[in-house]
Amino acid sequence: MKLKVCGMKHSENIIEVSKLKPDYMGFIFYDKSPRNFKGEISELPAAIKKVGVFVNSSIANVIEKVNEYNLQAVQLHGEETPEFCRSVKFHPRLKQRAILESQLKIIKVFSIKNNFNFELLKPYEEICDYFLFDTKGKYPGGNGYTFDWNVLKNYPSTKAYFLSGGIGLEEIEKLELFFKSDASTFCKAIDVNSKFEVKAGLKDIEILKKFKKSAPFFK
Numbered sequence: 001m002k003l004k005v006c007g008m009k010h011s012e013n014i015i016e017v018s019k020l021k022p023d024y025m026g027f028i029f030y031d032k033s034p035r036n037f038k039g040e041i042s043e044l045p046a047a048i049k050k051v052g053v054f055v056n057s058s059i060a061n062v063i064e065k066v067n068e069y070n071l072q073a074v075q076l077h078g079e080e081t082p083e084f085c086r087s088v089k090f091h092p093r094l095k096q097r098a099i100l101e102s103q104l105k106i107i108k109v110f111s112i113k114n115n116f117n118f119e120l121l122k123p124y125e126e127i128c129d130y131f132l133f134d135t136k137g138k139y140p141g142g143n144g145y146t147f148d149w150n151v152l153k154n155y156p157s158t159k160a161y162f163l164s165g166g167i168g169l170e171e172i173e174k175l176e177l178f179f180k181s182d183a184s185t186f187c188k189a190i191d192v193n194s195k196f197e198v199k200a201g202l203k204d205i206e207i208l209k210k211f212k213k214s215a216p217f218f219k
């Protein structure tokens with residue numbers, strides 16, 4: 001199971017978190033978030049993929065940030081359409097655009113409370129690389145509480161997804177059970193954020209360490 005640590009903001013903290021070798025680190029480009037990222041990202045180990053998080057942003061802004069920060073993936077938290085996703089993935093101004101196929105990964109977010117209409121995923125199947133299931137709440141992301149993961153028992157797709165929303169140390173047992181169920185078959189990564197913070201955007205290294213070490217699904 002892969003780990004994504006989202007909402008990184010402060011340079012020293014970014015370096016400290018990178019030493020824990022998460023698979024992905026998320027940087028939020030949404031000025032209404034207390035985790036909104038500005039500034040520079042120091043050189044990270046190549047194995048850590050940088051993910052830019054956007055909410056109903058313009059294509060131009062997404063491309064600018066991908067190029068500026070050399071992002072490997074974008075996570076779209078708003079009402080972005082499949083056409084928006086396609087325009088980003090194959091944008092002619094992408095620096096990293098490969099000749100035949102874009103290397104930029106598209107993660108489309110869907111927020112869930114107690115139920116979810118999985119038909120909504122269909123138009124995104126072809127163009128998105130991953131789905132991310134987060135908790136529906138007051139904010140577009142970073143709400144800090146879990147949704148009912150049983151909803152994913154009805155996941156009709158074979159596309160790999162990230163499980164997100166309010167995951168913290170106290171969810172380890174629940175996660176262990178989840179990973180024993182069919183609902184988790186296509187779960188690729190766990191995304192964590194506010195449950196590991198000292199304050200918005202500043203991650204608690206010791207708690208993250210404990211999570212990585214004590215959760216059997218990371219071994």
Ligand SMILES: O=C(O)c1ccccc1NCC(=O)[C@H](O)[C@H](O)COP(=O)(O)O
Binds near residue numbers: 006144145165
């Ligand atoms: O975290 C934010 O402030 C945020 C704001 C707007 C869009 C997305 C945001 N976070 C993106 C994430 O991937 C979070 O990790 C995810 O929403 C789960 O957060 P949490 O419930 O705090 O674990």
